[in-house]
Amino acid sequence: MDVDVVVVGAGPTGLMLAGELARVGVRTLLLERRPEPSEVAKAGGLAGQILQLLHHRGELDRFHAAKAGPEPAPRFPFGGLHLDFTRLNDSPMRAVLLPQPRLEQLLAERAVDRGAEVRRGHEVVGLRQEDDETVTVEVRGTDGPYPVATRFVVGCDGGRSRVRDLAGIPFPGTAFPEIERLASVTVPEGVTLLDDGGLDVRGVGTIPFGYTATEHGVFACSGMGGTIGVYTAEVEATEYDDDVPMSVEELSASVHRVLGIDLPLGEPLRMTRFGYSAKQADSYRDGRVFLAGDAAHLFPAGGVAVNAGMLDAANLAWKLAGSVQGWAPPGLLDTYTAERRAAAERTLLHTRAQVALRRAHGPTGDALRALFLELAGDEQPLLRLGALMAGTDVGAPSSEAHPLVGAFATDQALRVEHRDPRVAGLLRSGRAVLLDLAARTDLREPAGLWPDRVDVVTATVDERPADVLLVRPDGLIAWAAAVDEPGATALPALRQALSTWFGASSV
Ligand SMILES: Cc1cc2nc3c(=O)[nH]c(=O)nc-3n(C[C@H](O)[C@H](O)[C@H](O)COP(=O)(O)OP(=O)(O)OC[C@H]3O[C@@H](n4cnc5c(N)ncnc54)[C@H](O)[C@@H]3O)c2cc1C
Incomplete structure (x- = not known):
């Protein structure tokens, strides 16, 4: 291999x-x-x-x-x-x-x-x-x-x-026919930025900040911090290559089609063009x-x-x-x-x-x-x-699981003997972590049987969300023991979770 x-x-x-x-x-x-x-x-x-x-x-x-x-x-x-x-x-x-x-x-x-x-x-x-x-x-x-x-x-x-x-x-899925263009340019001659983010364009008049829908598409602008942001969306059959960047001329033509005006544009600072699909x-x-x-x-x-x-x-x-x-x-x-x-x-x-x-x-x-x-x-x-x-709302876990299962382990301060680390930091090793927040020796011991895959950490926190959390290497909670959950239910469930996610014990 x-x-x-x-x-x-x-x-x-x-x-x-x-x-x-x-x-x-x-x-x-x-x-x-x-x-x-x-x-x-x-x-x-x-x-x-x-x-x-x-x-x-x-x-x-x-x-x-x-x-x-x-x-x-x-x-x-x-x-x-x-x-x-x-x-x-x-x-x-x-x-x-x-x-x-x-x-x-x-x-x-x-x-x-x-x-x-x-x-x-x-x-x-x-x-x-x-x-x-x-x-x-x-x-x-x-x-x-x-x-x-x-x-x-x-x-x-x-x-x-x-x-x-x-x-x-x-x-499968849908490709939408709109092409969107998003750009940031310097302020050119003949354009003044207004306090509310709108533009005053010589020979055209005031263009308001925010989105304007026309029968040809959507236009938006914002004049702030010495630059102008421009956005257009319109239905277009052309297939563009993502590797070919948009030019100022292309943007200008799009603004003209959508809004019907010639908007002066300065030097390009950021130019992007994209289409949208919903596919999986x-x-x-x-x-x-x-x-x-x-x-x-x-x-x-x-x-x-x-x-x-x-x-x-x-x-x-x-x-x-x-x-x-x-x-x-x-x-x-x-x-x-x-x-x-x-x-x-x-x-x-x-x-x-x-x-x-x-x-x-x-x-x-x-x-x-x-x-x-x-x-x-x-x-x-x-x-x-x-x-x-x-991307943190990924739906509810199964009804029997602790509500934290499937959630990302939130960072919080931990008190550990001689140290005061945070939850963030425990995952740096790339291994999973069994975090015991309630001195649950009964639940800590089985996790010790996966020493190459699961680190065991004992700590206390001000308000514990659970007695024990089993956190996967990607930060998601694989299993949790509810506060004061009896060992009779928690222990078999923990053993099951350890072998479901981390296989047979290595000791
Ligand atoms: C104009 C624009 C603006 C965007 N703005 C945002 C935004 O603000 N926020 C956001 O989250 N996303 C945005 N996106 C989407 C984001 O850029 C993509 O979702 C992201 O690049 C996807 O990353 P990826 O690594 O999955 O794929 P890609 O970035 O597409 O990378 C795929 C790579 O695979 C290579 N490749 C393809 N075929 C082969 C092959 N056969 N052999 C070897 N290599 C190959 C390609 O060359 C490419 O480098 C935007 C996209 C565009 C076009």
């Missing part, structure tokens, strides 16, 4: 996955067809639950330090509206501004530092699942074609995934071949895809590692499809709803948006929407 895992595609998903695998000693080869990293401006930042995971890994500072500017105001676009999360004390939706090329550079450094091999200019053109052990990957490399024998392949090769096609995994792969797995990121799902609204793809990677990595290292219980790899498809369904729910909000025109559409904004002004709906956007 040449390597343990071949990751196809050096976007945020593949790079995150390669780093996660390499950090726990899995021999990982990442193959990327482009000879050089892409400089095309796509996502403008990291948002949602992935920030919590990077924080738990002690890595968030690295991404914060690289951010392009100040924290964005915690107002996020949602279906042609803005949701204002500033009214919440503890918003579930957070973001770090970090243009995608810079994000990919940091993730690539992280993967290589940990021992993954990244080959650029090497395109995957074929796959063969040989037997129960091996997949052969056919690669067109810089020096000609060659095969790679591996135990697993993960297609992180984007929305038009070759790996998905080669594995024959259906990708029927399965994220075919034998030893897996899909993650855009290859597995496409969402019809912005700000959520990078988060979803990087969380796919975190979910899959420790399960693949368990299979490579030989301890994964039967069925562990199938939980990847089940868990991440369920999460993507929640993301499809709110992003499809955003399409309806965005596309509804005329007085009825205005009324729908006004009512929606009124409801989103209340704390509970705003919290729920924030959790959906962050």
Whole structure:
């Protein structure tokens, strides 16, 4: 076997996955067809639950330090509206501004530092699942074609995934006909920024801040901080190549079609163009071949895809590692499809709803948006929407499970003898953690039977959410003992959870 895992595609998903695998000693080869990293401006930042995971890994500072500017105001676009999360004390939706090329550079450094091999200019053109052990990957490399024998392949090769096609995994859904353009430009001659964010354009008049729907599409502008933000959305049959950046002339023509004016535009600072689809792969797995990121799902609204793809990677990595290292219980790899498809369904729910909000025109559409904004002004709906956007609301666990099961382990201060760490930090090892918050020796002892996979930590907190938490390497709570739960029910349930997630004990 040449390597343990071949990751196809050096976007945020593949790079995150390669780093996660390499950090726990899995021999990982990442193959990327482009000879050089892409400089095309796509996502403008990291948002949602992935920030919590990077924080738990002690890595968030690295991404914060690289951010392009100040924290964005915690107002996020949602279906042609803005949701204002500033009214919440503890918003579930957070973001770090970090243009995608810079994000990919940091993730690539992280993967290589940990021992993954990244080959650029090497395109995957074929796959063969040989037997129960091996997949052969056919690669067109810089020096000609060659095969790679591996135990697993993960297609992180984007929305038009070759790996998905080669594995024959259906990708049903809808492609929407709108093309959206989003740009930031300098202020040109003849345009004055108004205090309310609108523009005064010589020879045209005032253009208000915010969205304007016309019969040809939607236009929005904002003049702030010495730059102008411009957005258009219109129905267009043209198929654009994501690798060909939008020009100022293309944007200007779009503004003219939608708004019917010639808007002067300054120098381009950020130019992006995109279309929307709502699609999801029927399965994220075919034998030893897996899909993650855009290859597995496409969402019809912005700000959520990078988060979803990087969380796919975190979910899959420790399960693949368990299979490579030989301890994964039967069925562990199938939980990847089940868990991440369920999460993507929640993301499809709110992003499809955003399409309806965005596309509804005329007085009825205005009324729908006004009512929606009124409801989103209340704390509970705003919290729920924030959790959906962050990817932390992935539906309720089974009725018998503790309500914390499936949730991300929130960070909180812990008191441990001679130390005062936080929950974040316990997961840096890449192993699972059994966190005993109530001196439950009866429940601590069995976890000691998985010493290579589960760290056991005893601590106290001010208000304990449970007596014991079993936290997976990806930060999700696998099992919890309710406060004062008798050992008679908790002990067999814990043993079951340990073997379901971490296989047979090693002692
Ligand atoms: C204009 C624009 C703006 C966006 N804004 C946001 C945003 O604000 N927030 C957000 O979360 N998302 C945003 N997105 C979406 C986000 O960019 C994608 O969801 C993200 O890049 C997906 O990451 P990925 O790693 O799954 O796939 P990709 O980034 O598509 O990476 C796939 C990689 O696989 C490589 N590849 C393909 N085929 C092969 C092959 N056969 N062999 C080897 N390599 C191959 C490709 O070259 C590519 O590098 C935006 C997208 C666009 C186009």
